[in-house]
Every structure is written in structure tokens, then in C-alpha cells.
Amino acid sequence: MTTRHNWTKEEILEIYNKPFMELLYEAATIHRQHHDPNTVQVSTLLSIKTGGCPEDCGYCPQAARYHTNVEGNDLMSVQQVKAQALRAKSSGSSRVCMGAAWRNVKDGPEFDQVLEMVRTINKLDMEVCCTLGMVTENQAKRLAEAGLYAYNHNLDTSEEYYKEVISTRGYEDRLQTIENVRKTNVTVCSGGIIGMGEYIEDRAGMLVALSTLNPQPESVPINALVAVDGTPMEDQKPVEIWEMIRMVATTRIVMPQTQVRLSAGRTGMSREGQAMCFFAGANSIFAGDKLLTTPNPDVNEDMEMFRQLGLNPQKAFVKAPQPQTVEAIDSEYAAMGEKPKWSRPGHTIERNEAAKHKGSLVSGD
Numbered sequence: 001m002t003t004r005h006n007w008t009k010e011e012i013l014e015i016y017n018k019p020f021m022e023l024l025y026e027a028a029t030i031h032r033q034h035h036d037p038n039t040v041q042v043s044t045l046l047s048i049k050t051g052g053c054p055e056d057c058g059y060c061p062q063a064a065r066y067h068t069n070v071e072g073n074d075l076m077s078v079q080q081v082k083a084q085a086l087r088a089k090s091s092g093s094s095r096v097c098m099g100a101a102w103r104n105v106k107d108g109p110e111f112d113q114v115l116e117m118v119r120t121i122n123k124l125d126m127e128v129c130c131t132l133g134m135v136t137e138n139q140a141k142r143l144a145e146a147g148l149y150a151y152n153h154n155l156d157t158s159e160e161y162y163k164e165v166i167s168t169r170g171y172e173d174r175l176q177t178i179e180n181v182r183k184t185n186v187t188v189c190s191g192g193i194i195g196m197g198e199y200i201e202d203r204a205g206m207l208v209a210l211s212t213l214n215p216q217p218e219s220v221p222i223n224a225l226v227a228v229d230g231t232p233m234e235d236q237k238p239v240e241i242w243e244m245i246r247m248v249a250t251t252r253i254v255m256p257q258t259q260v261r262l263s264a265g266r267t268g269m270s271r272e273g274q275a276m277c278f279f280a281g282a283n284s285i286f287a288g289d290k291l292l293t294t295p296n297p298d299v300n301e302d303m304e305m306f307r308q309l310g311l312n313p314q315k316a317f318v319k320a321p322q323p324q325t326v327e328a329i330d331s332e333y334a335a336m337g338e339k340p341k342w343s344r345p346g347h348t349i350e351r352n353e354a355a356k357h358k359g360s361l362v363s364g365d
């Protein structure tokens with residue numbers, strides 16, 4: 001089967017709503033044509049700068065405006081990151097994904113420090129991914145030069161539902177960042193979250209947006225919302241495992257080559273549920289006891305699951321070659337100190353405002 005870039009929402013809905021066994025069989029068949037079904041890629045997500053984010057993503061406990069239990073932390077040192085990466089490598093991870101709670105990357109000492117982290121981890125022969133918010137083309141090039149393997153920037157949901165989740169930046173901004181990354185040899189990781197109150201049509205809409213990118217993202221994380229107290233989504237019901245399996249299977253069918261990653265929400269899934277997700281085409285997980293700030297299964301538990309299911313962790317750089325690291329002094333791209341005009345859509349979301357207000361009543365500020 002060749003990769004199609006012209007999926008429509010109707011076609012994707014038809015796939016999503018197939019009888020369960022048909023859906024599973026089709027997804028598993030496509031999965032086997034493109035991937036080794038017994039190999040699963042393992043990534044470790046590391047929060048290198050936590051909390052205090054100016055954005056208002058309704059699901060996120062790191063947004064400064066919500067009053068959650070997340071403790072903020074400044075940017076980690078390169079040595080701290082190196083120590084964590086070595087630990088991740090020894091427990092089977094081939095990739096380290098570094099997340100910073102920023103609206104967008106700003107040229108300056110902090111970005112330079114992140115570039116040094118990228119160089120350091122690439123030299124450990126691990127795939128390095130970053131998720132730092134919006135990036136300009138020049139910043140993406142600087143990351144590529146440092147040896148970045150992947151950049152994560154999720155679309156989160158459909159364009160229509162997006163306005164109910166985030167008001168501080170637009171869908172177009174997200175697509176622009178993906179386009180900026182695509183101008184380099186860095187691979188693209190982009191997916192979304194289910195269980196935020198969206199319709200099935202929105203899930204299909206998000207898959208249209210991702211699958212019609214050409215090339216399609218090399219990784220697509222599928223998250224189940226972890227409803228955190230203090231965020232506007234604190235009362236959302238947990239996603240049922242059946243919905244997760246359907247979403248994974250549909251993603252696999254419309255994006256046959258991509259790594260489909262089981263991301264947030266795995267603590268709420270049984271081992272049997274996760275096994276069905278792997279059968280349906282998931283071939284990547286996040287390991288480590290925390291996913292930025294929300295809980296995740298213990299590494300030993302995951303390795304026990306791998307043993308039980310006969311799965312093997314994927315080695316680094318089997319899908320794309322290891323990038324060269326260019327040292328800072330030899331860099332072709334200097335900081336430009338750009339002030340890009342990312343949009344600030346002029347609307348607010350009532351429930352986000354209500355969460356902020358509620359939090360301030362509790363904390364008394």
C-alpha cells in the first residue's frame with residue numbers, strides 16, 4: 001500500500017467506525033507490511049524546564065494561569081540532562097525527548113544551552129528530540145546543526161475544536177512550526193490528545209490534518225487526556241480503551257509508515273489494552289515514571305510487559321541516519337534575535353478563565 005496524502009474526513013470516519021474486528025485486522029495487516037510487529041521504539045521524555053508557561057492550553061498543568069500542583073523548575077544544566085540520558089539509555093530507551101514549557105524558542109543563552117544538550121545527547125548515540133514550542137526556520141536549522149533527530153509539535157486536535165482548547169495561538173502557528181522544521185533534515189513528531197470533549201469528527205479532522213502533510217510526520221503520538229485538577233479539563237471522563245485502540249488503528253491505516261506512539265494516559269490502561277494497541281499498530285511508547293508532569297508506568301513494568309509480549313526495543317537510527325553534530329564555533333547559522341509574529345487569536349475561552357478564577361480563590365492571590 002502506498003502512502004496517501006489526500007484522505008478526507010468522511011473516509012477516516014468510515015475507517016474509525018468499522019466493526020471492531022475488521023478495523024483491528026486491517027490495521028494489523030498494514031502494520032506488518034511496513035514494520036516489524038515485535039519491535040517497539042522506546043522514548044524517554046524529560047522536562048528540562050517545567051511550569052510557568054504563558055499559554056492557556058486547557059489540558060496542561062504547566063500553564064501559569066491554572067492553579068495546579070506542578071512545581072516550576074528553571075532550565076536544567078547540560079550535565080543533569082546527560083546523566084538522565086545515560087540512565088534512559090541503560091534502561092532501553094533509544095530516544096530522549098526534551099520538553100520545555102515555553103511559548104516559543106527565543107534566541108539567547110537558554111537556547112544555546114539547549115543546543116549544547118542536543119549535541120551532548122547525539123554524541124551518546126541516542127536520537128534527540130525537542131519540544132520547545134514554536135520555532136522559526138533559523139532556529140530549526142540551528143537545532144538540526146546541533147544534531148537534533150526529531151522535533152515535536154502537536155496539532156492537539158482538529159482545527160475546528162482547537163479554538164475550544166487554546167486561545168493564545170492559532171492552528172496556523174502550529175502548522176508553520178512544522179513547516180519550519182520540514183525545511184531541515186530533522187524528522188517531525190506531531191500528534192494529539194483524545195478525551196478533551198471533542199467529537200469523533202474532530203479526531204478524524206486531526207488525522208486529516210496530519211495525514212495530508214507531505215511527507216507525513218515520522219512520529220505521531222496519540223495521547224489520552226490525563227485530567228489534572230486545577231485545569232479547565234479536570235472533570236473530563238477518562239478515555240475508554242476501545243476509543244484508544246480505534247484511534248491507534250485508524251492512525252496506522254492512514255499513516256502506514258509513521259511510528260505511532262502510545263503517549264499520555266498509559267497508566268489508566270491495562271496490559272491487555274496496551275497489547276491490543278500494539279496489535280493495532282502502535283510501535284512506540286514513552287518510558288519513565290513521569291511524562292513531563294503526569295504519571296507514567298515504571299520502566300521495569302514496561303520491560304516486564306515487553307518480555308511478556310515478546311517485544312524488543314527498537315535500536316536508535318534504524319529509521320533515519322544519525323545526524324552530524326556541528327560544534328557551536330563552526331555553526332553556519334547565527335542567532336538572529338527574530339521577533340516572529342506568531343498569532344494571538346483575539347478570543348478567550350470561558351472555561352479557561354473560570355479555571356484561573358477558581359484557582360485564585362483557592363490560593364488567595
Ligand code: SF4
Nearest residue numbers: 053055057060063101
Ligand atoms: S502544552 Fe506547552 S505551550 Fe501549552 S501550556 Fe503546556 S507547556 Fe505551555
